[in-house]
Amino acid sequence: MKSSQFNYYAGVAGITSALLFIVSIIGMQSYLATPLDDVLAFTQNMNDSHAMMLIYGWPGFIATILIIPLIYVFYKGVQAYAEISRILLVIIIIGLSFILVGYLFHLALTYFYAPIHHDMLPVQQITFEYIVKSTIGLQDMFWLSGDLLSFLGIAILLLLNLKQDQFPRWFLITGAIAGFFAAMGSIAFIPAFKHVPGLSTMFISGFSVFAIWEIVGGIILLKQ
Numbered sequence: 001m002k003s004s005q006f007n008y009y010a011g012v013a014g015i016t017s018a019l020l021f022i023v024s025i026i027g028m029q030s031y032l033a034t035p036l037d038d039v040l041a042f043t044q045n046m047n048d049s050h051a052m053m054l055i056y057g058w059p060g061f062i063a064t065i066l067i068i069p070l071i072y073v074f075y076k077g078v079q080a081y082a083e084i085s086r087i088l089l090v091i092i093i094i095g096l097s098f099i100l101v102g103y104l105f106h107l108a109l110t111y112f113y114a115p116i117h118h119d120m121l122p123v124q125q126i127t128f129e130y131i132v133k134s135t136i137g138l139q140d141m142f143w144l145s146g147d148l149l150s151f152l153g154i155a156i157l158l159l160l161n162l163k164q165d166q167f168p169r170w171f172l173i174t175g176a177i178a179g180f181f182a183a184m185g186s187i188a189f190i191p192a193f194k195h196v197p198g199l200s201t202m203f204i205s206g207f208s209v210f211a212i213w214e215i216v217g218g219i220i221l222l223k224q
Contacts, residue, residue: 004224007073011221014070018214022065025207028058053110061103064096071154077167078160085160088153095149098142105139105154140190147186151206155179167220175213181206 016046071092078085113132120128155176185203187193 003076007221007224008067010069010073012217013066013218014214014221015218017063017066017220018211019068020059021207021211021214023055024057024060024063025204025211026054027059050130053107057103057107057110061100061107064099064103067214068093068096070214070221071157073221074154074157074161078157080163081160085157088092088157088160092129092150092153092157094148095151095153098146099150102139102143102146105135105142109135144186144190147203148183150185151179151183151210155183165181166224167217171213171216171220175210175217176211178206178213182210 033206073088075089077086109132113128113135158172158176158179161167162169179200183206185201185206188196188199188203192198
């Protein structure tokens with residue numbers, strides 16, 4: 001595939017990824033409305049919200065995959081830093097893989113665990129509730145690691161692209177700043193930091209700007 005062809009498809013993938021991320025963020029606010037303290041209510045919410053996965057889980061999962069071609073464009077732009085760029089690409093792919101696992105946890109909870117929870121005996125439900133709480137905590141760890149690795153890796157990769165002429169400097173700097181904000185804000189996934197003022201806002205702000213940045217990047221590639 002020619003470079004111009006790949007860039008065209010990467011542009012389309014980037015725009016689609018951003019739109020799906022925005023849908024997923026909106027869907028998450030409704031999906032996670034029930035607090036985890038009441039596992040019965042939480043799983044009931046998931047059991048009644050299979051359709052919600054269509055605007056939360058699946059869009060987020062697909063969007064995470066679709067961002068890869070766009071990232072690869074920036075990786076190709078810094079071949080002069082071959083060793084560094086390869087390390088960054090590996091870090092970003094590992095981070096995105098962790099994010100995908102985080103989404104898979106929620107998909108599994110919704111489609112598998114939640115339906116069987118209400119058919120269990122009371123004694124079994126106690127054990128199940130412990131598993132759910134542990135699983136959610138594990139999912140937060142995957143999302144924390146994934147966001148830190150992928151957003152920091154992307155931010156550094158964009159800064160390396162500053163010496164190239166393919167993208168405007170303001171565009172690269174904006175993406176790098178949004179990536180750093182999202183990475184630092186993802187610390188809110190650590191239970192001890194969940195209520196630290198500003199962390200969640202930092203993550204949502206950085207993530208939202210990053211989604212808009214994806215759309216702009218996709219448009220630039222389509223115009224090229």
